Amino acid sequence: MFDSIISFFEKVDPVIGALIATTFTWLVTALGASLVFFFKTMKRSVLDGMLGFTGGVMVAASFWSLLAPAIAMSDGEGFTKVIPAAVGFGLGALFLFALDKYLPHLHINFKQSETEGVETNWHRTTLLVLAITLHNIPEGLAVGVLFGGVAAGIPEASIAGAVILAIGIGIQNFPEGVAVSMPLRRQGVSRKKSFFYGQLSAIVEPIAGVIGALAVTFFTPILPYALAFAAGAMIFVVVEEVIPETQLDKYTDIATLGFIGGFLVMMTLDVALG
Template identity: 55%
Template sequence: MTDWLLDMNPILLALLATLFTWGCTAFGSSFVFSTKKANPKLFDSMLAFAGGVMIAASFWSLLAPGIAMAEEQGVPPYIPATIGFLLGGIFLMMVDKFLPMINEDLYFKEIKDRKAKHRTAMLVFSITLHNIPEGLAIGVAFGVLAADFPTSSLSGAIALAIGIGIQNIPEGTAVSIPLRREGMSKRKSFFYGQISGMVEPISAVIGAVAVIFIEPLLPYALSFAAGAMIFVVAKEVIPGSQERGHVQLATMSLMIGFVVMMILDVALG
C-alpha cells in the first residue's frame, strides 16, 4: 500500500510531512476564532499521546537505525549514539536557557505597553526556534530512506510526523489564545500562532538533504534528532500535559501513544 510513497523523493516526503505539521499548528491557532473554550482534558490527552509517539519514535525511528548504520560503517555503535543524543539535548537546553519556551511573565506581562511588539516577536521567535529540531527530526527520518538501510522505516517516519503534528495543535493554541486574551486581534493572534510552525518544512528539507548527501553523518544526525525529541518530551510535553491536574489521563495517553508508534514501526516497518 505504501509502494507509491517509497517511490517518491524522500526530500519531497519530508516537505509534505512538515507541511502537515505546520497545518496542525495553524489548526491549533484557529481556536482563537472559536467562541467555545478548548477542552483542556482533550488537549492534555492529545499532548501526552504525542509525547508517547515521540518517545517511541526516538528509539525505533531514530536511535535504532543510527546504531545499525554505525555498525555497518565499522564505527563502535555507542559512540555516535551517545555523542549525537547528548548534543541534541544540549542544543535544546542552550536554546531553552536563552529563550524559554513559553514564559508568560516575560512575554505577556504588560503586553499592551510600548514593548508589546518586542515581546510578541520574542515569543514567536522562541517557539519557532524550538520547532527547528522537530523539523530536522522529520527530515532525517525521511532522508534516511534514500540510503536504503534495512532498519529505515517509512511507517516510522510517517508516525513521527503525525506525533509531532498532534503535539503542534496545543502549541499553536498556547500562543494564539494568550495573545488574544491580552488584547491582540483574532487575526493577528492566529497569524502569530501559526507562523511558528513555518520553520518545520524548511528545517525538514535541510535535514533530509544533509543525510542524503553526507552519509557518514547519518548515525550522528539520527541520534541528535532523538536527543532533541526526548528533551522536548521531558521538558515541555509531559509537564505541559499534567500541569492542569490530569495526571492519570495524561500518563495513560502517553502509554497509548507509545504503543501505537511501536506497532506502526515494528509491525508495519
C-alpha cells in the same frame, strides 16, 4: 490508504518527500490553531492532556523511529555499536540546551517575568511563538533525516518509517497549534492574529526537514548520528519544556494519561505499519 501514500512517496525525490511530509506536519499545526476561530478559551484540563499527548508521541518516536534505527545501522558490536547513537543523542540535547539558554522565549503557562534566554523587550506573543518553535526544530529535522537516509540508500531507513514519523508528529502538532493560539486569544489577541502565530510556530519544520534530508544525502556516514541527534533534541524538549508545562495546575493525572496515550499511538503506528 497507507500503501497509496507510500507508493506516492516512493515516486518522488526523497528531499522533495521530506518537504512534502514536513509541510503536512505544519498544516496540521495550522489546523489545530484554526480552532481559535470557533472557541475563545479551552479548559486547562484539555490543554494539559493535549500537551501530555504531545510528549508521549515525541518520546515514543525518539526511540522507535530514531534511536533504534541509529543503533541498528551502526557497525561493530557492544560499546562500539552504540557510540554513534550515544554521541548524536548527547549533541542533540546540548544543541537544544544552547538554544534554550540563548533564544528568548516564554513557555505557555508562565508569567512574563519568567521569560528564558537572553534579556529582551520582545512582545509576549513573540516569546510564546518562539517557545513552541523550539519544539518543532527537532521534529522537522527527524523527518528530514529519515528521508535523507532513503536517498542515501541506507537499508534501515525506509519511506514507510519516514512517513509514519511524519504522521505521528503531525498528530501531536495539532495540540501544539491549539496550545499557541488559545492562550493568545485568551489574552485579547484577535482571532486572525492568534491563528497566524499558532501556525507560524511550525513553519520551521519544512525548513529543518529539507536541511536534514540534504545533510544526510551529501554526508551519508552521519545518518546514525543525525537520527540520534534529533532524538536527543526531542527528549530535551519533552523533559525541559513539555512535561513541566503540564504540572503547573491540578490536572497532572490528565496530562500523564495523555502522555501514555500519545506514547501508545506512536508506538503502535511505528511497530504495526513500519
